[in-house]
Amino acid sequence: MxxxxxxxxxxxxxxxxxxATSLRLASEGATVVVFDINPAGAEASVAAITAAGGTALALAGSxxxxxxxxxGLAATIAAYGKLDVLVNNAGFALKATQPELDIxxxxxxxxxxxxxxxxxxRAAMPLLMQAGGRGNIVNIGSVNGLMYFGNPAYSAAKAGLLSLTKSLAVEYGPRGVRTNMVSxxxxxxxxxxxTKRIKRDPKIFEKLSRWYPVGRVGKPEDIAAAVCYLAADEAGFCNGTNLVVDGGLTAGMPIMADELLAERN
Ligand SMILES: NC(=O)c1ccc[n+]([C@@H]2O[C@H](COP(=O)([O-])OP(=O)(O)OC[C@H]3O[C@@H](n4cnc5c(N)ncnc54)[C@H](O)[C@@H]3O)[C@@H](O)[C@H]2O)c1
Incomplete structure (x- = not known):
């Protein structure tokens, strides 16, 4: 808890x-405010949390x-009186390659x-600074912010989010608010x-699994666990860190390594 x-x-x-992150946080005792542009999705998450005995509030917004x-922040304060953690998870990828991208x-x-x-x-920071030195932010990045995997604008944004994570960590760490990232x-x-890729290739996740040294792609729960670690007080010395949760995808380049090692024979 x-x-x-x-x-x-x-x-x-x-x-x-x-x-998945909202459910995991609630299962560990958090009161969760689910803020989503899709009100039906937010309500469904809250229904799942309350069915499991947790406390949550759905808020519609972008x-x-x-x-x-x-x-959203005003409604959170009206309902619960404070804010301890912000998880910046909303995000999406639109255009797959440079030629498709327009302004x-x-x-x-x-x-x-x-x-x-x-x-x-920026809006949550004054509230997080009142959380007794235990306020924190977890940003959800992506391996796309670290290496090229297509979706150039999305990737540039996620790389920017890593920089934002570091500047928030350094500027607000001394004021009692940690900021970290999960990629x-x-x-x-x-x-x-x-959904679009699955339409083109229903076996896309099986195919991509070959690139993952652990032999599978990830589940939302894999990321929820990492977010909860960074958001918890036990991670009090993590600030400005980027926890890459990718089954080893960015740990190396196995095809290149095979070529390199084959040279020895
Ligand atoms: N799924 C992946 O493979 C993957 C990999 C790396 C990073 N991520 C990142 O994880 C995060 C969640 O991705 P997901 O796969 O769970 O996506 P998802 O589409 O399943 O869920 C995203 C949620 O964000 C909401 N949303 C979208 N725009 C919003 C806005 N402007 N304001 C408020 N809510 C908004 C959507 O309604 C949706 O409920 C994103 O930041 C994404 O970039 C996902």
């Missing part, structure tokens, strides 16, 4: 990684809207994946980018 008595906001908590964020989609991917996280962090590899969710 690492989160007993704590209030946590999870953006994009209405599906996928955000839902991380790209300052007024939605302000209303409109560049802006949408930057706004949804980077600016939104900054807006939420997932492929996680099997209903995200639009995956």
């Amino acid at each position: 690492r989160f007993q008595g704590k209030v946590v906001i999870v953006t994009g908590g209405g599906d996928g990684i955000g839902r 991380v790209t809207s300052e007024s939605d964020i302000a209303a 409109e989609h560049w802006d949408r991917e930057m706004d949804g994946n980077l600016k939104g996280a900054w807006l939420c962090a 997932p590899g492929t996680i099997q969710t209903n995200a639009e980018a995956w």
